[in-house]
Amino acid sequence: MSEAVVQQIVNVLGEKRTFLLTTHIHPDGDAIGSVLALRAALVQMGKACEVVNTDGVPQLCSFVPTCEFILAQPTCARADVGLILDCSGQDRIAAPPEALAACDLRIIIDHHQSSQPNADLNWIDPTASATGELIYELIKRLPVEIDATIATCLYTALATDTGGFRFSNTTPRVLRAAAELVERGADPHKITYHLFEERSAKASKILGIALSRLQQDCGGRLTWSVLDRATFDALQADDDDIENVVNFVRNVRGTEIGVLFREGDDGRVRVSLRSNSRYDVSRIAEEFGGGGHRAAAGCRLRTTLEDAVARVLHRARQVLAADGPSSPMNHQPLTMLS
Numbered sequence: 035m036s037e038a039v040v041q042q043i044v045n046v047l048g049e050k051r052t053f054l055l056t057t058h059i060h061p062d063g064d065a066i067g068s069v070l071a072l073r074a075a076l077v078q079m080g081k082a083c084e085v086v087n088t089d090g091v092p093q094l095c096s097f098v099p100t101c102e103f104i105l106a107q108p109t110c111a112r113a114d115v116g117l118i119l120d121c122s123g124q125d126r127i128a129a130p131p132e133a134l135a136a137c138d139l140r141i142i143i144d145h146h147q148s149s150q151p152n153a154d155l156n157w158i159d160p161t162a163s164a165t166g167e168l169i170y171e172l173i174k175r176l177p178v179e180i181d182a183t184i185a186t187c188l189y190t191a192l193a194t195d196t197g198g199f200r201f202s203n204t205t206p207r208v209l210r211a212a213a214e215l216v217e218r219g220a221d222p223h224k225i226t227y228h229l230f231e232e233r234s235a236k237a238s239k240i241l242g243i244a245l246s247r248l249q250q251d252c253g254g255r256l257t258w259s260v261l262d263r264a265t266f267d268a269l270q271a272d273d274d275d276i277e278n279v280v281n282f283v284r285n286v287r288g289t290e291i292g293v294l295f296r297e298g299d300d301g302r303v304r305v306s307l308r309s310n311s312r313y314d315v316s317r318i319a320e321e322f323g324g325g326g327h328r329a330a331a332g333c334r335l336r337t338t339l340e341d342a343v344a345r346v347l348h349r350a351r352q353v354l355a356a357d358g359p360s361s362p363m364n365h366q367p368l369t370m371l372s
């Protein structure tokens with residue numbers, strides 16, 4: 035099944051001339067790295083490409099080579115092929131729908147468990163740790179040399195979605211791909227420094243605030259934090275500044291489900307869910323119109339912060355209550371500090 039579709043995609047990339055590449059809104063390193071690696075490969079093949087993301091490039095990915103080619107809007111009237119990468123839902127596509135509708139053919143390449151593929155060609159592989167892993171495998175079949183730009187883009191994608199090759203989706207397959215990318219010029223230290231270590235002063239402060247507000251329930255198996263509008267406004271912070279904060283919430287010892295709630299400026303509450311992979315948090319996210327992966331998922335609720343917290347935690351408590359604690363350790367709940 036996947037072999038046939040991959041071959042069809044290889045054929046289309048060889049035959050067609052013009053391409054529109056896009057990914058999901060609020061793009062992460064997998065999204066940005068995947069589109070830019072595929073763009074570089076298509077450019078090597080002499081194709082015309084435009085990369086669009088209506089949300090632009092997050093500060094976190096500003097080090098990725100060729101990110102200046104990502105446009106907020108398409109400039110070409112139409113392209114032969116629309117490529118949608120790392121995007122599980124229609125409503126998360128970061129390109130104008132009419133631009134994709136004008137293409138002769140649309141292709142989705144994705145690794146989300148909750149993916150709802152409805153393009154002409156759909157290559158969905160939830161066993162891939164990152165969309166970048168699929169793009170690596172695709173590029174290996176194209177008449178393209180993996181140069182330092184492609185290697186850096188793809189390594190950024192793999193490192194992002196595996197949390198720097200530490201999460202439960204870190205497989206021999208992704209490590210082999212990463213090893214070749216390092217041979218081809220990706221710099222692991224530099225890339226992971228930018229992705230996971232370097233933080234703006236604002237992001238450091240907001241991390242501190244989120245951690246100081248940790249709350250726990252279910253004997254410490256459920257841990258969460260809440261960032262309200264006033265906190266963002268006081269720091270003049272935005273979404274870029276809370277990247278990875280939810281992982282610190284999940285990493286509190288004994289936690290099985292970690293949740294970060296963030297009050298947006300658009301009347302919606304963004305919810306990030308993480309699990310130790312025993313629990314499938316994408317199922318919880320899906321119930322609220324979102325999606326993602328078993329161990330990392332998200333959703334947005336159009337409601338008040340208090341209501342979103344109450345509803346999502348209610349479901350998380352039910353999920354945890356269903357089969358009891360996974361370890362005999364008795365975790366004391368933290369008290370709320372602020």
Ligand code: AMP
Nearest residue numbers: 306307324325326327330331332333334
């Ligand atoms: P985040 O918590 O934003 O880092 O997202 C974690 C995972 O959940 C990523 O794989 C996202 O693609 C997915 N995700 C986050 N928010 C949504 C949403 N509103 N709808 C569908 N998937 C989402």
Ligand code: MN
Nearest residue numbers: 062064065120
């Ligand atoms: Mn992504």
Ligand code: MN
Nearest residue numbers: 064120165195
């Ligand atoms: Mn991804």
